[in-house]
Amino acid sequence: MKEGGLGVPTRHPLDWKNPKFYDEDDLNTELERVFDICHGCRRCVSLCNSFPTLFDLVDESSTMEVDGVAKSDYIKVVDQCYLCDLCFITKCPYVPPHEWNVDFPHLMLRAKANKFKRQGASVRDKMLSGTDQVGSLLGIPVIAQTFNTAKRLATVRKGMQAALGIDSDAYLPDYQSKSAKKQHKNHQTGVTSVEAVGRTRGKVAIFTTCLVIEMNLSSSMI
Template identity: 55%
Template sequence: MAADQANGRPTASSDKTPYRHPIPWQSEEFYQHDKLDAELERVFDICHTCRRCVSLCQAFPTLFDLIDNSPTLELDGVDKKDFYRVAEQCFLCDLCFMTKCPYVPPHEWEVDFPHLMLRAKAVHYREQGASLRDEALTSTDLLGRLAGIPVVSATVNHLNQSPRVRASMEAALGISKDAPLPDFAEELASHQLARLLADGDDPEPKAGERTSGKVALFSTCYGEHNDPEIVTDLARVYRHNGIALRTVEKERCCGMPKLELGDLEAVRRAKEANIPQLLRLVEAGYDIVAPIPSCVLMFKQELPLLFPEDADVQRVKERIFDPMEYLSLRQKEGLLRTDFQHSLGKVMHHAACHQRVQNIGSKAREILSLIPDTSVEVIERCSGHDGTYTVKAEFHAHACKIGRPIAQRMKEANPAHWGSDCPLAAEQIRELWGLEEAPRPQTPWRMLAYAYGLED
């Protein structure tokens, strides 16, 4: 059953498929403490009687510990001032809604735990703001512009590797000294991509039933400033498959980091910067692809629910794709090349949370399995990275506990190739595996580039 674009409610074709309501964040009632506390109390009591999601993240153990250590051993014994302790442990992975909770709409109890936690974060942000650390970590555009200056990036990268500096950062700012911090690239992805696209003529695009064969690559903050390779690898694979490419000029952060912070006005500003230019590309016949699952999810789900009456947001939603989802569609349309030069052998692939909750299935496994003499095992567990969660000193141990089972399975499997839909999740797994012994993780499209014989 598809959700109606205007109101998020189910269409008449079915009354059992889960759906989500629009988020009424622009209403003053959304921020009223008594209304928020009443809804938190209602949903927390449902979670307390169920406890099915206890193993997903630290939010649920925090809630259940509050209850189990209260004088009454029930929710009524918990001080409402402690409710936010649950919300700050939620990193909006959406897995409880998508994979565990039996009470999501259309169930009459209409539980949407992640979006209730978002509401609590938004109220907290409006009333108390955020720390310097949290504002800085979620200001990815600003960080990229400052740290991306070549001389500055080399210095920042060096400092981030210094145990003494990292210990000082933890003491002064609360940034975990043990958390992996991404390097900043000396050259932006957009510059590398422009050079790659200038090398040879663009292929003549072949349109399929769902795909136009023309793609605008939304590099994302991480791809643009930290790991341009995820963008250029994707570009080479797409061009090999006859897909015409271009960049998204003047793109801004998708807004996901600010969403996780509860700064919904910053999300609105990001939307107003990105949507007009993405819409122009869509109207020019381009599909949009981004190499980070969280960014795709932002445009596919969160912005449409935050701005349900914005027709432009809804239009972009229909034309943005996960990288492997797009290749899967091309394969179904008979437009994917299978001239593979190398097999991959045993592949271990981590399905990132924000890819899984797009409800598109494991497209990485589907496409990589087309390569001869290649077997793909998918791990569907949270890595614990989750945006800025693992970087914060007070949460890093919880993040490691969440992600350690994946690292253990990867290590025991000893695959020829391994990686994740999300490069940040892969780095978290690699850290838990052991930097000295873990092979380099790869995106699914880098594995494809190797299979096609496209590697430099």
């Protein structure tokens, strides 16, 4: 079986309609299988925090193998994945069509879906992922200014950390009451349509340039 090639990986659709998709035992079996391959490979250690978390769990376990890691700790690896897809697209030699069929991001997505089905999402996760709603609320003029001032106060940040789990040292952007579209409306040129200029004259331009150079060379030699 070919591995480590430069070919485009084959991505199979996520089998989310299969009843086994939400079967916890089936998921843990697949997590253990893939984690074991990753533990033997460790190529993705520098990509994100999922892999160091996994390898630390393995190295600190009693057997120093994946079978020594508690299944309840698998979620620690899953929580660190932000689904960038780099491990699948750029690193892994065991992606389909390889027979080991490793699609780490899809497996993390399945585990996240399972967690959401069992536990739902925290207030913090809903807020941080609901950018449209938060942006609409905090974009109201008085609220935007109030929030931008309040978020600089240490007591407010401590309160947000306690209530929402948002680290008090985390960077929070300023909210704007004027959207980018409103801010840049004066930058519009008034051009509402574009017209094709016709055939390119590139070849003619190159020919003319060569002719001029040749004429200059000829005249300098006379």
